[in-house]
Amino acid sequence: MSAREVLVVGAGPAGMAAAAAVAEGGCRVRVIDENASAGGQIWRGYGSDPKGGAPRFARLMQRLAAAQVEMVAGTRVVAQPAKGVLRVEGDAGSGDLSFDKLILATGARERFLPFPGWTLPGVLGTGGLQAMVKAGLPIAGKRVVLAGSGPLLLAVAANLAKQGAEIAGIFEQAPMSRLMAFGVSLMSHPGKIVEGLRYGSAVKGAGYRTSAWVTRADGTDRLMSVTVSIGGKAREIGCDYLGCGFHLVPNLELPRLLGCATEEGFVRVDAGQQSSVEGVYCAGELTGVGGLEKALIEGEIAGLAAAGRSAVHLFPRRDRQMRFARKLDEAFALRGELGELAAEDTIVCRCEDVRRGALEGMRSGREAKLHTRCGMGPCQGRVCGPATLFLFGWDAESVRPPITPARIETIAADVSDVASAQDVR
Incomplete structure (x- = not known):
């Protein structure tokens, strides 16, 4: 052994x-x-x-x-x-x-779903925003909106508030009925209930809304405001950062x-x-x-x-x-309305600048790649793949090497003596 x-x-x-x-x-x-x-x-x-x-x-x-x-x-x-x-x-x-x-x-x-303005500077993934703050991004005094779905919203809101951010709103797309049923199911997980209460207490007064989601982000050179659908009514909120992710x-x-x-x-x-x-x-x-x-x-x-x-x-x-x-x-399953946020001119594949209109009518992800290069950029579909699965039902048909961007000499090399890899750092 x-x-x-x-x-x-x-x-x-x-x-x-x-x-x-x-x-x-x-x-x-x-x-x-x-x-x-x-x-x-x-x-x-x-x-x-x-x-x-x-x-x-x-x-x-x-x-x-x-x-x-x-x-x-x-x-x-x-x-x-x-x-x-x-x-x-x-x-x-x-x-x-x-x-x-x-x-x-x-x-x-994180899973990202496209909506008008989601490529503006200042629009980040929820976890991505938290990671940048941990790496030194100044957040004290900045207005932050957190939106999307999943427990990460509250956790990140609590952490950013602790760093001095002004939480301008937390918007969860799931309905309250599902979240309440999920809460009841947590009776067998008391530690998670305590954790949730701690996060909720840390952002008390920030405004946590269910059945609510960002419909667009606006700004010139960077994010200035977001529009949120709350109970079917649109509300504009000024902010410096939007952390938006739809679970994992x-x-x-x-x-x-x-x-x-x-x-x-x-x-x-x-x-x-x-x-x-x-x-x-x-x-x-x-x-x-x-x-x-x-x-x-x-x-x-x-x-x-x-x-x-x-x-x-x-x-x-x-x-x-x-x-x-x-x-x-089950609790944080995505609602169908989110599939209608991206307009015809909204970018879906950020690496190759492919817009939704160019993807309409395609029968598969493979066909979309052949005609538009959707999913063929540096991220190899890691961002647009989950989005097109949700929007069009296209699952990954195959994975080919290299699975991450790599140097040509790495890809072309023969199978080497394993001992040489000891020096890889």
């Missing part, structure tokens, strides 16, 4: 938990992540300060260090040049990493490249978190958007399974978190 090489892609909570569990089982483990430090989006910035308000992050870092897990930051997967090998690229170079078992914990990203979608590019089967937008896994591809495990948001607790427990199960150890004792906790994930999806 000690000779088994396990590669973990993603150093967020799921990837960290998986790496710790599999290393403690006697395997040699390497974790790669495109960010500068471990922690993922939820623990962003804690890598340089393990005591930064996340005790579980600190404990996981201690487990990883004790188990001698190799952490490789600033490195992204580009392709699979051969079975059991991933090609990676970092700022210093590229190389190939071999593995006996692979654990994918690539997380999720999993980063499926790598699992799909490897041939992992998906179902209802997520990777299908068995009880041990193994995908349809033998030896490839998936954990966290890839299998269902359910937050931190689900990511940690699934990561632990995937790590134990990859190390050949039993994880049966963890199944009840995982199943409970999966039920929560399904309720989350």
